[in-house]
Amino acid sequence: MTEELNEKNINEKKKKSELREIVEVVGIALVLAFLIKTFVVGNYWIPSESMLPTIEVNDKVVVTNFSYWLDGPERGDVVVFHYPLDPKKDYIKRCIGEPGEVIEFKDSKLYVNGTLVEEPYLPVGLEFDDFGPVMVPEGSYFMCGDNRNHSSDSRSWGFVEKKHIIGKAQFIYWPFDRWGTL
Numbered sequence: 001m002t003e004e005l006n007e008k009n010i011n012e013k014k015k016k017s018e019l020r021e022i023v024e025v026v027g028i029a030l031v032l033a034f035l036i037k038t039f040v041v042g043n044y045w046i047p048s049e050s051m052l053p054t055i056e057v058n059d060k061v062v063v064t065n066f067s068y069w070l071d072g073p074e075r076g077d078v079v080v081f082h083y084p085l086d087p088k089k090d091y092i093k094r095c096i097g098e099p100g101e102v103i104e105f106k107d108s109k110l111y112v113n114g115t116l117v118e119e120p121y122l123p124v125g126l127e128f129d130d131f132g133p134v135m136v137p138e139g140s141y142f143m144c145g146d147n148r149n150h151s152s153d154s155r156s157w158g159f160v161e162k163k164h165i166i167g168k169a170q171f172i173y174w175p176f177d178r179w180g181t182l
Helices: 002-039
Strands: 041-045 060-064 078-082 090-097 102-106 109-112 115-117 131-135 140-144 165-174
Touching (some): 041 165, 060 078, 078 140
Antiparallel strands (some): 041 060, 060 165, 078 090, 090 140
8 A cells, every 4th residue: 555655646746847848848948939039030021111122011021020139130131120200019111221311302312422322122103202321320220111102211210229229120021922031
């Protein structure tokens, strides 16, 4: 009888040990997932046409959150950031101007510090209003959508401070037929 009780106690301890192990594994997995999502990569769904033709409506993109820990975005980077007028919303736009640069749109072309900048990612034949010149303040960036006529961007709501930048969009992962780097 004592042997049966000992075996019963051993089985109960095994079950508790297995349950504890499962809880620990699930807990660690949740903490790791949170840390990876917060500090390493995130995924974002694109609800608007502001980045056409580069990113289409309903595309999903992967963003590296650590891309700008040491330096800020460079001209041409596709960047995810907190919308300056409502930081609860996230926006995705292309970095057009870096701190200290003078930005001007004239005859549907971008000029930085008076020099024409080629923008091969823009829709063919796109025409948009003149803007500027404006100087990008230190610690801030000028962001524009590729589809300039259908984009709420720095031309209307101003500059994006570095503290609002989440990360660099790296590639489209959904839908599969649009998979590719940005």
